[in-house]
Amino acid sequence: MALVLVTALLVFAAIQPMLQGNQERFSELGVLGPAQTIGGYPTSVVAGSPFLLYGYIGNHEGTASLYQLLVKVGNESTVVTNSTYARAPTILSYTHVLGQNQSVTFPLNLTLSQPGSGIRLVFELWTYDVTNASYQYSGLWNQLFLNVTSH
């Protein structure tokens, strides 16, 4: 019995390099404030004046991934869910390739031209699908509500 147990353990150890990791695969999307922290987000900006946020993307998909972050300008009625991307104009896009377990933090220099209240900035993460040769909505999104003043 002991011989069988020891043999099984040794065989398992020997074939361990061949076994694929059975880890959960996922991507990460984050929007950070001007100090690169979760907080300090602006609530009001001036139309035509640039303001700074930071984006964060992490890759745990098991392979390298080509990501595209889209920043869209919508309003309170703009629909965005894990399965539906926002039908709103894109004001900025950021593209980056990440290897497995890599992440990147990058500046988002944004400018909103039209004044208004309840302006909704939508951040969507898209990934490049090699099979379809096109970017696909990953279902990851974030949002920031802003008042845009004229001065």
Next chain:
Amino acid sequence: MVWSNKRALWLVLALALVAMLAVGRADPASAVTPGEVTSANDLIQSGFASAHQAERSGGNVTALVADLNEAIQLVQEAVVQNATDPAGAAADLGNATHLAQAVAAESPSFGRTGLADRQATEETSIGAAVAVVSAASLVYLFGERVYLVVWLRLYKDYVVRPADG
């Protein structure tokens, strides 16, 4: 007076023609068009697809990922500086295109290296497993006999004496 007016008119027309030629030559020759940007982005996506395939074969594509990111950065810079420095933008786009094409060209060799490494790993693992099972079988079949023979050889000169003798 008439002659002078005609002469002035010809002069103005000639100057306008020269100016148009100069502008016409400077812009299209160096400025980046949206089509060229799209083409460069397509090449980057194609390069990524090649690198992805190489990684699936077991290749280490860290260097290819870095090259693709450099190409993406160059395209973004080209778009930004196109209005102010068309020649620089065109050069950046050319470099980005070159990098993306190089990634696509180099990816297969990365994949082949990864595949060879993976096969070597599999062969080593299977060999080790077979060796373990073989050793266990031998121990099961002949272990006791070998143990007894060794014990007898070790203790062949051992004399058993009574505790009180």
